[in-house]
Amino acid sequence: MSLWPVYTGSSAPHDGIDALPAPPPWRAFDGGPPLPPARDEDADGGAPGRVHRARTYQPTPETVQLVNAALYLRRPLLVTGPPGSGKSSLPYAVARELGLGRVLRWNVTSRTTLTDGLYRYDPLSRLYAAGRAGDIGGPDAGEATAEASIEDHLRLGPLGTALLPYERPRVLLIDEIDKSDLDLPNDLLHILEEGQYEIPELVRAARSHPVAEVMVADSEDRVPVRHGEVRCRAFPFVVLTSNGEREFPPAFLRRCVRLELRRPLREQLEDIVRAHLGELDERDHALVDTFLRRGSAGELATDQLLNAIYLTRASGLTAPSRESLAESLMPYLGRAADCWDADDA
Missing domain, CATH: 1.10.8 (Helicase, Ruva Protein; domain 3)
Known part of the structure; x- marks a missing residue:
């Protein structure tokens, strides 16, 4: 039996997310094998300021309605409003009330690219490791060791981590999307629509190394990535914030639930x-x-x-x-x- 609203804005933690109905057929995802829910920030001793904001956030009735719409439809929530209106506090409040673990945060600048959000790969450190292995084990040892340990030089970003096949949705804050390069919103379209992406470095190594243990963005934990492909299971609750400083492409806007925050009375x-x-x-x-x-x-x-x-x-x-x-x-x-x-x- 479904429950509306799943997010109530009361700040009291509960398991209402388990009553969320199945997604619309066009927003169903089947990634796996499933990963356990992310750890709670309160339990992990999260930053006191973030924990406080999550506990004290005061949503408007419209905010509660549109958060639930985004959760039900498995769509990103684009939040626009003046500075200090609570845009970036909202995802922390939702994560705390629904028990969705630590918020993944991606701070956007004019130099940010889609790959920055998905994963970071350091080819120089891999080359150095391969050279050291070759010096120790002979001419073929370096190449084999570097290929087998490519995951040691790669780490998922906030967006890449959010799209892992978690049993419960992760919460992702993409902060100040309006500061991005003009191409970033369009680049996000395919990823947010399909709920999956590939890591080319792991795809190339998949023949000899089909499963890579890759570090996630918000901890030292590692998760298995098979054949270089990541596909979500529970679509993340994605909050994109904007100060209203630019217009976004219509194709991007129609894929978002839009919330406009105004000055409080x-x-x-x-x-x-x-x-x-x-x-x-x-x-x-x-x-x-x-x-x-x-x-x-x-x-x-x-x-x-x-x-x-x-x-x-x-x-x-x-x-x-x-x-x-x-x-x-x-x-x-x-x-x-x-x-x-x-x-x-």
Whole structure:
């Protein structure tokens, strides 16, 4: 029996992912043999900041709906919004609530290529290892040893790891996709559509070395890759974030579930502050007023408000100094607020 919503936004961990219905026939994948679920970041002593963001994330009803749509349809979620709107915190919250293990993170720049996300191969270290083996074992030993140990010079990237045949979907954050080279979104189309890829270096060695034990992106663990091909079993929950700085190709957009995050209103802001720092007092409400007033004239991020409230609480400053400090912690980030709203309209 299926369950809607699988992701509730409550932050309370549960096994609702096991009630996720079978994918649409055109989004079914059969990779194998299956790998056990990824380890939980809390249990592994993950970075405290990431764990805190996952526990305190406050999704809107629309966010909950569209996260579930992406999970059911096995489609990437393209999240657009101003800085500080919680785009990169969302995948950590989903992973924690649904028990999907550590989030795989791929930070995109203008120099990023598809191969960077799939795997990294170091031919120089392999050549050096082959030379050493040849010196020790004769003229044929180096070639045989290097071919058999090619996996020692190769490591899967975040995207490549997410597409392994895990029993439960991995969570992959592709951060700031709008900063990428113009070709990267199109290059991602085939991979995200087919849920599989090849590693040419392992394909070439498959005749004599059909199974390679390859290191994954987020740990020292190794997984078997057969004949150089990786194919997913449970399609990963992929979150692509964008600051809205560029347009994407229509073919790319139609393959994504699209979520647009907007600036939180007063009630949402107070809920966010409460989740991070506890109940608000009169001084905190005054800072929320200041944030909303300044936000009507320029672009601000929610974490600027959190920084201001935390610091004014911790410093024990009197009212005039506190207000001055708060204003200094809320500089405008860029273009005016009315420009962003016009783009969103």
